[in-house]
Amino acid sequence: MGRLSVYIPELGGNPDVEDTWHTVGYASPFAGATDVEKNAKDGDAAKKMEGTQTSYGWWMVPPDINNQVLCCFVNGDTARGYWFACLYQTFMNHMVPGVGLNISTDDEINAKNLPPTCEYNRRDASQNIWDPKRPVFTPLHDALVKQGLYTDAERGPSTTSARRESPSKVFGFSTPRGHNI
Structure with missing residues (x-):
């Protein structure tokens, strides 16, 4: 148990x-x-x-x-x-409690919209931990594109993340696979 x-x-x-x-x-x-x-x-x-x-x-x-x-x-x-x-591991709370937007490792996507992103890759020595680029969180990105919601302020991308402001004003829960409540 x-x-x-x-x-x-x-x-x-x-x-x-x-x-x-x-x-x-x-x-x-x-x-x-x-x-x-x-x-x-x-x-x-x-x-x-x-x-x-x-x-x-x-x-x-x-x-x-x-x-x-x-x-x-x-x-x-x-x-x-x-x-x-x-x-939490140091700087590893960007996806909690929601998958927030950030500059991604995909410059083509960044040119159109800031996408929802994963945590940055700590094993990538080229990363700047103070301003990292993060991989696109593909399931949410693809859903936003398919549903045409990238420019919808109500139902589209979210800035909800424990890293958004300090002290954080967000509350919620994220699963290991990126589902949020």
Whole structure:
């Protein structure tokens, strides 16, 4: 249930030897189930929705490898560890909570419109991290072109991004595949 193996340098071990890592469970900011004491004990009622528990809460996918998470250990017991938050990598929050517009690596597209873009490629040594060019986020770009929405201020491209202003005034959620709420 959302378990991760994490390497924590402060607790020792070897980052290359997973046997020295710690397994931690997921601690959701909101989770639960209705009161078990209200369940039906037997008969037809026990087989119906009204006679059993329902679960609720917030569930997230675990982060990709090479991301950092915050962990805690109940009463210092490393066998009772939980991860409860993730940290953004430096300058890697342009697509959150929406895929914002930016100068892209495609000069032909830039000449027409500022397109929705991905994060910049940190492994590209030619990038200027203070003013990077980013690859076009193709699914959204293609949809805007197909639907003729590039010049529509209401339904077209968005500047919504955690990097738009500081302090950020945006709120939302992005999935690893770029879907936004």
